[in-house]
Each structure stands twice: as structure tokens, then as C-alpha cells.
């Protein structure tokens with residue numbers, strides 16, 4: 001089966017267009033004001049409006065309260081909620097019930113014991129996103145262009161469908177897939193010309209390499 005690709009942090013129509021045409025399976029919109037990729041609900045609604053059926057529009061939130069989720073969903077047609085903060089498994093279940101949407105929970109990994117959380121979140125989330133754990137002093141809990149040691153995932157059984165994230169680029173995605181055998185990959189800063197500005201050529205190149213046969 002072909003690898004699913006998520007292009008995250010889209011802020012402009014040319015990035016959405018490049019991702020859709022190149023075969024992305026998920027498009028991510030960031031609703032976290034500290035991020036250079038933050039979009040307002042009105043901006044996201046415009047970007048998400050004409051996305052073809054079969055491509056999931058993912059709303060990325062960091063510790064959102066119910067009001068933010070409800071007000072965003074009132075105007076943005078989202079298909080999946082991504083939780084990228086410190087939400088515990090009970091909150092993941094609450095967000096699922098509140099929104100009626102599938103939830104993808106990000107789990108940060110820096111060392112082997114971080115993988116233990118995949119079990120607890122796998123029991124409640126619909127999908128998992130396995131990302132590099134951010135440095136302690138980081139402003140953002142993701143989107144930092146940092147990779148973790150992919151060998152930690154080799155041969156690992158994971159309860160739910162999952163995407164690999166963290167520091168992926170067109171140049172390293174093949175190696176990441178070879179080592180982890182991930183079913184999908186998620187990229188943000190690795191396909192940008194500047195923080196928050198996606199480069200359509202890098203998006204095309206990333207998707208072509210991620211979906212090429214693994215040798």
C-alpha cells in the first residue's frame with residue numbers, strides 16, 4: 001500500500017494546490033497562535049473549501065478548550081482533529097465525543113521510554129502521530145524541524161494507524177521510511193522556504209519521494 005502523506009501548516013492556496021495535485025492524503029491547518037503557520041478560522045475555511053473528497057482536512061490544536069474547537073468547527077470544514085499538546089488520554093476521548101470527528105494524537109519521542117505512551121493513546125485515539133519531542137525551551141510543541149532516532153520504531157507494533165513526523169525533508173524521507181516502515185509521514189518545516197511559507201516544489205518533491213517504492 002502506498003504511503004500516506006500529510007502536509008501540515010498550510011497557509012496559502014499555492015501550497016494547498018501543490019499538495020492536492022501531488023497526492024497528499026491529509027492537509028494540516030494550524031490553530032495555534034504562537035506558530036508561524038497559524039491560520040484564522042476564516043483563512044482556513046477558504047483554504048479548505050475546495051479540497052477534493054478523499055483528502056482529509058486536519059485541524060491542528062494545542063491543548064484546545066471546548067470553545068475553541070466548537071467555534072472553529074462552526075466555520076471550518078475539518079475531517080480530523082490533531083491534538084499536539086499535553087492532552088491526556090481522557091481529554092482525547094472527550095474531544096472525540098465533543099467534535100464527533102476522528103482524533104489524531106501526537107506523541108513526542110526522544111528516548112525509548114517515550115514510546116510507552118503510544119499504548120495508552122492508542123486505546124482512545126483514532127490515529128497517532130509520532131513526532132520528535134520538542135526541546136524543553138521550545139516555543140512550539142511541534143513544527144521545529146527536529147528528528148528523533150527512527151531506529152527506536154523499527155519492528156514496533158502500534159495499535160492504531162500512525163504517521164511519522166519530525167524533521168522530515170525530501171532528502172531524508174526515504175531513509176525514514178526504510179527504517180521505520182511507517183504507513184504515513186507528516187511534514188511541515190521541511191517543505192518551506194521560510195517559516196510559514198510552503199514551497200510548492202519542495203511539497204512535490206517530498207510527496208514523490210515518500211510515495212516511491214521503498215528499495
Ligand SMILES: O=C(O)c1ccccc1N[C@@H]1O[C@H](COP(=O)(O)O)[C@@H](O)[C@H]1O
Nearest residue numbers: 035142143144145166167186187188189
Ligand atoms: O507546525 C507547527 O507550527 C506546529 C505547531 C504546534 C504544534 C505542532 C506543529 N507542527 C506539527 O509538527 C510536525 C513536525 O514538524 P516538522 O516537520 O518537524 O517541522 C508537523 O508535521 C506538524 O504536525
